[in-house]
Amino acid sequence: MARLILKSPYIKSTGGASGYLRYIATRERVELIPDDRPPTRKQEQLIAKLVKDFPDSKTLYEYEDYLTKPTKVNASAFITLALEANWDAIHESDQYMKYIATRPRAERIGAHGLFGDEETVSLEKSMEELERYTGNVWTHIISLKREDAVRLGFDNAAAWQNLIRAHRNDIAAAMKIPPGDFRWYAAFHDEGEHPHIHLMAWSAKPGQAYLSKEGIRQIKSKLTNDIFRNEMLHLYEQKSESRDELVRQARRAMLELVRTMQDSVCDHPDAERLMLELAAQLGTVKGKKSYGYLPKRLKNLVDEIVDEMERLPAVSKCYDQWLLLQGKVAAYYHDKPQERIPLSQQKEFRQIKNAVIQEAERLRLGEIGFEEKGLNQQDEPEEYRNASYDYWTLRDEIRDESLTMEERGEAVSEMEKLAESGDMYAQYLMGKLWRDGPLLIPNSANARYWFEQAAEQEHIVAQYSLAKLYLSDDVEVRDIRQGMNWLYTAAVNGSSYAMYRLAKELLKGDLIKRNSDAAVEWFTRSAERGNPYAQYMLGKLYLTGKELPCDEERAIHWLTRSAEQGNQYAQYLLNHLEENRPPSAMLAVTRLLHHMSRVFRDNSVPKSRPGGIQIDRKRLKKLQEKRMALGHKLDDHEEQWPNLTM
DSSP states (O other), X not given: OOOEEEEOOXXXXXXXXXXXXXXXXXXXXXXXXSSOOOOOHHHHHHHHHHHHHOGXXXXXXXXXXXXXXXXXXXXXXXXXXXXXXXXXXXXXXXXXXXXXXXXXXXXXXXXXXXXXXXXXXXXXXXXXXXXXXXXXXXXXXXXXXXXXXXXXXXXXXXXXXXXXXXXXXXXXXXXXXXXXXXXXXXEEEOOTTOOEEEEEEEESSTTOOOOOHHXXXXXXXXXXXXXXXXXHHHHHHTSSHHHHHHHHXXXXXXXXXXXXXXXXXXXXXXXXXXXXXXXXXXXXXXXXXXXXXXXXXXXXXXHHHHHHHHTSHHHHHHHHHHHHHHHHHHTTTOSSOOOOOOXXXXXXXXXXXXXXXXHHHHHHHTXXXXXXXXXXHHSOXXXXXXXXXXXXXXXXXXXXXXXXXXXXXXXXXXXXXXXXXXXXXXXXXXXXXXXXXXXXXXXXXXXXXXXXXXXXXXXXXXXHHHHHHHTSSXXXXXXXXXXXXXXXXXXHTTOHHHHHHHXXXXXXXXXXXXXXXXXXXXXXXXXXXXXXXHHHHHHHHHHHTSSSOOOHHHHHXXXXXXXXXXXXXXXXXXXXXXXXXOHHHHHHHHHHHHHHHHHXXXXXXXXXOGGGOBOOHHHHHHHHHHHHHTTOOTTXXXXXXXXXXX
């Protein structure tokens, strides 16, 4: 629940700003009535008129208190603040002004309570200044609950004076006023259950000031961060364990849902239909195909697709958890719980919309996708033939997590000596340790050296690993010509994974000249050796009629062999053969679900930081990469993420 309310009405140049200044400086301090007598009939009538004339008054804390407990005290508190918040509209109303002049049981405190930039403020001079002023004057009302004001030390004028002086330039900036032109006076009213200040602010140059909703939000944010600074720090520094535990639980639940999304094949015919419709219409769009450049009708279609995806239980629950995480911060700024707007309208997830467009464009162009879940964990099987006893012993010690890091590190040193003696199995393992860590800090140049030593001794998996390293995005070792040469060598020597990767490159045509016939040949050779990814691709090509004549019988044969090895995509296509749904659209929706899982994962940390500090996603990614370079896993204090390439 928010604990600071800010109202920012303004008085027009002819609205009697000097009278308002005198009023806030000298008005009576309401004395609390020590009983729960009901409100008078006149109070009830006046409240009814106020909420009818000024509906925004219903957002005041005092109105909530009055509804909860309709007493004479609460009625008086609400009427007073509602009148003050709407001074410009009521200052000439006899009915309203009569109440202000005659409200009961009041006590004056001092000559006036104004404070400003100066150490002492002259009420007369301040009023004269406003009498001559021809511009608009904003009359901010900033209110706290009594319990918060007392706990945080804002139940006195001095605290508020220091706060406003500290943020006077922030307030000026929010009102589009240069600091040198900013004028303000304020008074603290220690009244009822909601002590508050009245802050009058204007520019020395009439017509210069402008206050938008965003400006009001900025003022409220600055003051909230300062007033509740320690409590905001508690939220992130575990000084409030119950609150932090809720954040941790929400994030764990969210990451588990993300894992489910990553592991799922999406069965959503309605989304498929809309994706096909978008793909067809993208052909009529000239120029850049991103959400901001699309015509309105296509933007609406993209939004509709995102809303359809939100209907999936995993997506909907994940979004709920994200809202819960953000709500822990947002509650300091908003009076009501965060509204659950559709995912398509949530600004934090705009990336999803461009992912929709990206997948629809792939559909339109007929691009072939490669669904390779788990490939990176399976494509480097170790060769055990003829490995020495020393290799086996050291390898087991390196993998034994029950040993200390020092003991495992000593085993790595011994393995390096074995590699230096010419053992190709040790050389291959040293390449992996330098590439992947964690016992060695990853170093691609060292990894390349040891992979080369083993590859030149005809270690087939080392040849494939060396090819992948050369073809990677690591600028230190990237060499496409060398990579393709080693990939071809490994494929010729019998690596089914090298055959599959070579077929992919021939089909895509990004690194070498496209040759679909050669690609099909290598897919077939890999599939015949039992590679489930090649079997799946062959089945999909025969099913869709791309690069090969459509042949359902052969498609079923290869998809079945792949599915028998646990390929969920192959099984998915087999399950829906009779439905005549385009496989490309079915798989596009699945890829979109995986895109969404990554966006949710990247947003699984609340965006705000203590004291207003924020870390954007790019910086967070760099920090993650730096941690990984030092041997850490992507998120080694949370769940581990399966590799997924699409």
